[in-house]
Amino acid sequence: LVASMSVQADIIGGSVEASYWYAGISGDATLGSKVDMEGDLGFEKESFFELAATVEHPVPVIPNVRLKYTSLDQSQDSTFTGTFGGKAFTDDIETSLDLSHVSLVLYYEILDNWVSVDVGLDVKKFDGLLELKDKSDGTVSNTDIDDFLPMAYASAEFAMPFTDMSFGAEVSALSYSDNSIYDAKVRLRQGFSLAFVELGYRQMGIKLDDVNNLDVDVRLNGVYLSTGLDF
Secondary structure, three states: OHHHHHHHHHHOEEEEEEEEEEEEEEEEEEEOEEEEOOOOOOOOOEEEEEEEEEEEOOOOOOOEEEEEEEEOEEEEEEEOOEEEOOEEEOOEEEEEEEOOEEEEEEEEEEEEOOEEEEEEEEEEEEEEEEEEEEOOOOOEEEEEEEEEEEEEEEEEEEEOOOOOEEEEEEEEEEEEOOEEEEEEEEEEEEEEOOEEEEEEEEEEEEEEEEEOOEEEEEEEEEEEEEEEEEO
16 A cells, blocks of 8 residues: 555645735835825735645646635725825725735746756736725725736755755746736745645735736735645
């Protein structure tokens, strides 16, 4: 039975993972006029989460697959007087920013020993919004943030000799016209048989031009903690 399980592990493997990300948002959004995420809208550090699943196999021409869902949904109360999206706001407002997205990563493992290297494609589908609501008179500016972005992807993992610990980094990036996006992290992972715990730092920058007439230029960065199973 043990021998059979070992053979199966050489044929197909994968992982499941859940992450907690404590990150701050900075930058601005423009819809006719510009608002600052921190200064005007009062955004502060917030807790986000991500779920991921990976399937790897030995077939050379077919890429390995990782599917991720990243929740980046935050609401904040602040005091703002001005116009946005052709709507006038005075005093107390509630702002909702949702940059949640699904990622499909298709990659090839080009090196697999004490150093592992993966390269491929990270396709992100955003389905979010930016909403400003005046709490006194109910005035609302609501703009969808929907976009489909294919990005170059690369990751590297360095196994520390004689331990179940590894150090790694990964990045997805795209730049074209006035749009750019990057998602990068560095991490330290400790394995416990099939389970693992991972501590790292993640930074994401999103610059989208003219998405439903909205320009977004925001950055998120902070530490994260992950745990999961690697089989």
